[in-house]
Amino acid sequence: GENVEQHPSTLSVQEGDSAVIKCTYSDSASNYFPWYKQELGKGPQLIIDIRSNVGEKKDQRIAVTLNKTAKHFSLHITETQPEDSAVYFCAARVSGGGADGLTFGKGTHLIIQP
Amino acid sequence: DGGITQSPKYLFRKEGQNVTLSCEQNLNHDAMYWYRQDPGQGLRLIYYSQIVNDFQKGDIAEGYSVSREKKESFPLTVTSAQKNPTAFYLCASSLDGGSDYGYTFGSGTRLTVV
Numbered sequence: 771g772e773n774v775e776q777h778p779s780t781l782s783v784q785e786g787d788s789a790v791i792k793c794t795y796s797d798s799a800s801n802y803f804p805w806y807k808q809e810l811g812k813g814p815q816l817i818i819d820i821r822s823n824v825g826e827k828k829d830q831r832i833a834v835t836l837n838k839t840a841k842h843f844s845l846h847i848t849e850t851q852p853e854d855s856a857v858y859f860c861a862a863r864v865s866g867g868g869a870d871g872l873t874f875g876k877g878t879h880l881i882i883q884p
Numbered sequence: 885d886g887g888i889t890q891s892p893k894y895l896f897r898k899e900g901q902n903v904t905l906s907c908e909q910n911l912n913h914d915a916m917y918w919y920r921q922d923p924g925q926g927l928r929l930i931y932y933s934q935i936v937n938d939f940q941k942g943d944i945a946e947g948y949s950v951s952r953e954k955k956e957s958f959p960l961t962v963t964s965a966q967k968n969p970t971a972f973y974l975c976a977s978s979l980d981g982g983s984d985y986g987y988t989f990g991s992g993t994r995l996t997v998v
């Protein structure tokens with residue numbers, strides 16, 4: 771089955787700086803890659819996703835890049851703000867397959883230092 | 885507003901007791917999932933269901949049971965056979981089990997053994 775590795779487990783950046791979280795996946799057939807943000811005591815929320823037919827997607831301060839050859843994808847957050855502090859999860863799945871759905875990374879705790 | 889509701893938010897279980905966690909969605913989603921979250925472990929799949937009256941074991945199903953009698957509802961029972969049930973439990977749903985859509989998560993139930 772699919773295996774998703776996520777790094778780093780903890781990331782501390784100064785407010786206003788950029789943050790990058792990286793994930794690798796094992797199944798070359800995977801073609802859908804969402805990112806979730808989880809605030810303390812809450813459920814994860816989808817913040818951005820990318821499909822394998824594109825290499826990059828942006829939404830304001832958030833961007834995701836995908837390298838299918840290397841089987842890795844990354845989340846980029848620019849001009850970080852205190853409200854960006856949370857745990858971020860990447861995930862991957864094979865479209866049309868894998869009835870058990872998404873395979874998640876273990877999460878990155880992002881800390882924004884004032 | 886459409887969404888997914890988990891209840892209760894906090895639950896305390898005595899040794900040897902079964903408890904049931906509720907998950908209800910009004911998104912008309914076919915697929916529903918239960919995850920367990922422990923610190924540093926990410927999200928681990930307990931059970932999933934693609935359609936009514938059908939469900940499958942995930943990676944850590946031992947000590948848990950589910951039912952899917954209605955499309956909207958996917959309750960999880962933590963039985964006395966689960967030796968270490970203290971964790972944060974998340975329910976999620978998606979349009980179907982094989983499509984390129986992300987999950988919608990509930991806000992979670994924190995279960996503690998007393």
